[in-house]
Structure formats: structure tokens, C-alpha cells
Amino acid sequence: MDLRYTNDELAFRDEVRAFLKDNLPEEIRQKMIDGESMDKQDLVTWSRILNEKGWAVPHWPTEYGGTGWDPMRQYIFLEETQKWPAPQPLAFGVNMVGPVIYTFGNEAQKKRYLPAIANLDDWWCQGFSEPGAGSDLASLKTRAVREGDHYVVNGQKTWTTLAQYADWIFCLVRTDPDAKKQSGISFLLIDMKTPGIEVRPIVTIDGGREINEVFLTDVKVPVENLVGEENKGWDYAKFLLGNERTNIARIGMSKQRIARIRELAAKEMSSGRPLIEDERFREKLASVEIDLKALELTQLRVVAADAKRGNTGKPDPASSILKIKGSEIQQATTHLLMQVMGPHALPYHTGDADGSNELPIEPDYAATAAPGYFNFRKVSIYGGSNEIQKNIIAKAVLGL
């Protein structure tokens, strides 16, 4: 299998690079390089620039705004945007609920929701997990009872990322408590302005405020907001979770972080010489780079196989391998960045605009290393924990 880019693909890569250079606002790029968190407006601005170009939802079918790129071009686009680095689109809309709506939704839902996702007019969040229903998601208890032309929803969702900004939440709810647990679940679209919804922040270990609890008390949801058929929500959720994993390796992001580690390790001194000249440090860096190269080749093999099969829209079970290795490498790079900063990483910015745990010691850029390190512990948990991915590999890849 030849995994090198063709001349056409190289020309496409240059086109993407030129677009990023000319169109991503410099202050947003700088925040990405410095590891600062994006605010809502940054993402809205960038999503609208992409949408204007027709590149906001490249993997969607062309009739709903997709580009018609083959899997290799999709991959090149993803890698280049991560490497630049540009913000990634809001996954809850673009990668999760959007594909569910165009695959299982009705015409009215496609018309109402898809353009607003592409332009980030609607900010979506994901209401799947509950206390007691994470890996074992089908144990969820949030209840929806049909009363005439609406459902009445009661329950609690948790770990709901960026719900504080959300206009809409897509929720798994139990509509038939007597059915086998996977069979009694439905997929509802809920307007966050509906009375009875309360969002409470969960402060993360890095001081960030990106996740929340969402409480639903007697929330009235019109029946027209049901996606697909009642009690078939588990099928739509499986489809969504498979898509969630496909782009989770974030190879471009790790490449960008390794370039940053090299740049900063050339400035930071250790025992009288730049850290990058220290053999032990170079050994650790090389080991992560080798893992990343191997992951890139695995990803390219998955993409090439996908291109050959024709894009079926069904995730390859090998995406679980990409998720495990990708998240381990992302964590390893945040660890290396902490090592580069050494004691300078101790005073750090928290997610609050005014927040720092101590006065900074020079240099300024060190302040995001520790929160980044702590924050990235999450990548081996969300999107299906790495232990669960190993179960999937055992069954679906190794046939055990």
C-alpha cells in the first residue's frame, strides 16, 4: 500500500495551508499556540470563516453543505488545521448531532438544524452521560413521558461539556422503562431555554469551567424534536459514538505540540546548556516522536482502506486503536511540555480569566503548561474510556 501523497493531494495540502495563513485571525492562532482556552466568540468567528469558504462541514454529504472530498483529503484538511494550529469545529454539532440528523432525522429537522450547525448559529452540547451511566451508558435514567404533543423530561445529565454556552442539547432519554435497557431509549433535541433546565458548572483540576451538570425538571419538549423513531435512540447513539472516535487521534495537534516542545526546549537551559541538548530529554522526545510516526502510518492505512471501500460512513473498529494511542501521545506531549518548563510551570493560569494560583515566574508562556497537563488527563476518559476501547479491540478487531 502506497501511503505517500499524490501530486494532487500535495497541491490540495498547499491550498489548505494558504487558506489558513490568509484567513485564521492571528490572535486566535496565538492563543492556540500558547495553549490558552478559546472563548465562545473565537470559535464562532472561525466557524463562520470556514462556512463562508464552504469548508465548515467537509465530511457531510454535499447536499447538506459537505465538500465531497475523499477520505484522504478530509484527513489532510484535518491534519493541516490542527498543525497550523486552528481551532477544531464544535464537535457536538459538526461531528455528532449533525450526522445523526442528516442520517436519521426528517426533512423539517434537516432544514431547521443543519445550516445553523454549519454556521455555528446554534451551539450544541451532548447530554448522554449521567451519574451512574458513563461506560454503561444504557443504564441511563433520565425519563421522558409523552403527554399529547410533547414529552415531559425529568433527570440529570453530567460532564456536559460547554453546556454553559449551549442553545441546544441532544439527549438520550428513557421512553420505555419496561423494555430491555438498550431498547427503551430515545434521542431528543432540547432547546436549552426551555423552563426547567438548570446548568451547574463542575470545576476541573486545572481550574477550568468547561464541564457541567445539567438538571432537567418537568422540561416540556415538543414531539417534533424526537429524532427517528421512539425507542430506537440506542441505534443513533452507537452511530454517533463511532463517529466521535474516528477523528480523535489528533495527529496534527501532537505534531504541533512536539514542534512547540522543540522550540521551547531550545530556549530553556538545563545544567548550563539548552535542554534540547540533554541526552535523556532527547531520548524521551524521540520515543514520543516514533510513537507518533507509527500512529500516523496506522491512521493513513485506515484512511486509505476507507478510500478504497468508498466512504460507508461506518467507523472502522480500528478507530479504537487510534483513540488509545492518540490519547496516550497527547498526554505524553503535555507531560514533556511540563518537563521543559520545570519549576516555571508551578504558577499557572486557571480557566478563570483572572485566575492564576501564584504570581508568574518568567517566562510567561510557562503558565499554560500545568493546566494543559492536568486538562489532558481527560482524553483517555471521554469518547469511550481507553479500557472500553480495549474491550472493543478484543471483540471487533481480534475476535476474542
Ligand SMILES: Cc1cc2nc3c(=O)[nH]c(=O)nc-3n(C[C@H](O)[C@H](O)[C@H](O)COP(=O)(O)OP(=O)(O)OC[C@H]3O[C@@H](n4cnc5c(N)ncnc54)[C@H](O)[C@@H]3O)c2cc1C
Ligand atoms: C472532560 C470530560 C468531558 C466529558 N464531556 C461529556 C459530554 O459533553 N457529554 C457526555 O454525555 N459525556 C461527557 N463525558 C463523559 C464521558 O463520556 C464518561 O466520563 C466516560 O464515558 C466514562 O464514564 P464514567 O465517567 O461514568 O466512568 P465509569 O464508567 O464509571 O468508569 C470508571 C472506570 O472504570 C473503567 N470501566 C468501566 N467499565 C469497564 C469495563 N466494562 N471494562 C473495563 N473497564 C471498565 C473505565 O474505563 C474507568 O476507568 C465527559 C467526560 C470528561 C472526563
